[in-house]
Amino acid sequence: xxxxxxxxPGLVKPSQTLSLTCTVSGxxxxxxxFYWSWVRQPAGKxxxxxxxxxxxxxxxxxxxxxxxxxxxxxxxKNQFSLKLSSVTAADTAVYYCARDNVQSGRYYAGIYYYYYxxxxxxxxxxxxxx
Amino acid sequence: xPVLTQSSSASASLGSSVRLTCTLSSGHSxxxxxxxxxxxxxxxxxLMKVEVSGSYTKGSGVPDRFSGSSSGADRYxxxxxxxxxxxxxxxxxxxxxxxxxxGGGTKLTVL
Numbered sequence: 001x002x003x004x005x006x007x008x009p010g011l012v013k014p015s016q017t018l019s020l021t022c023t024v025s026g027x028x029x030x031x032x033x034f035y036w037s038w039v040r041q042p043a044g045k046x047x048x049x050x051x052x053x054x055x056x057x058x059x060x061x062x063x064x065x066x067x068x069x070x071x072x073x074x075x076x077k078n079q080f081s082l083k084l085s086s087v088t089a090a091d092t093a094v095y096y097c098a099r100d101n102v103q104s105g106r107y108y109a110g111i112y113y114y115y116y117x118x119x120x121x122x123x124x125x126x127x128x129x130x
Numbered sequence: 131x132p133v134l135t136q137s138s139s140a141s142a143s144l145g146s147s148v149r150l151t152c153t154l155s156s157g158h159s160x161x162x163x164x165x166x167x168x169x170x171x172x173x174x175x176x177l178m179k180v181e182v183s184g185s186y187t188k189g190s191g192v193p194d195r196f197s198g199s200s201s202g203a204d205r206y207x208x209x210x211x212x213x214x215x216x217x218x219x220x221x222x223x224x225x226x227x228x229x230x231x232x233g234g235g236t237k238l239t240v241l
Contacts, residue, residue, distance in 0.1 A: 001190070037230070039230075041168075046221065046233070046234045046235045047166075047168075047221050047223075047232040047235070048232065049223075049231070049232065052230075060228040060229070062229060062230075063229065096174065098174075103162065103179065114179075114225055115225045115230070116162075116164040116176070116179055116223065116225065117164065117166065117176055117223065117230075118176045118189060119176065120166075120173045120174040120175065120176065121173060122172070122173040123173065
């Protein structure tokens with residue numbers, strides 16, 4: 001089965017760029033209709049979706065983070081990555097990579113697509129501090 | 131954008147049942163939602179999708195003790211025969227207009 005593993009520095013200085021990589025094993029990042037997401041959880045708080053990417057490079061980002069986030073995919077390495085610029089202490093969190101699956105169906109207005117996370121990585125803690 | 135509302139905490143006794151609720155905001159009552167379990171030291175786990183009809187689809191390996199249901203704008207996760215390992219945080223999520231939304235999470239304590 002597909003497994004995801006996050007990697008990257010655990011400590012980033014304020015104003016710098018946070019960079020993480022997610023390695024996908026047990027399946028190809030290019031197969032099927034899957035998107036690949038990043039989610040984070042600050043200590044003591046809830047989950048926050050950051051954004052996602054498809055194997056062709058199409059992306060969607062959370063509106064509140066869009067100006068600082070870049071998600072890239074490297075199909076040759078079966079990896080996707082997260083870059084978050086101009087970080088502050090508020091970006092300190094556990095960062096998860098995840099797989100987005102899709103359910104589609106018909107409703108009165110046409111076809112719907114429901115995307116949901118069905119596989120998670122274990123997460124990696126990133127602290128923003130000088 | 132939909133808003134998902136969850137109670138911050140819940141508790142139930144070992145071996146009993148508990149029902150967690152995720153409420154969709156006005157205008158979004160027909161949305162599908164998903165449930166996830168987060169336990170310290172382990173990868174989060176996708177549990178199931180729940181549709182407005184009450185139909186639910188569980189993830190691979192999710193025990194039969196976990197089930198889903200729906201009533202109006204409420205989506206439920208019921209855990210029967212509670213085990214100590216069910217003590218965790220439970221989050222619901224949904225998808226709309228190219229954005230994922232999470233509920234605030236419910237911390238479940240098994241007494």
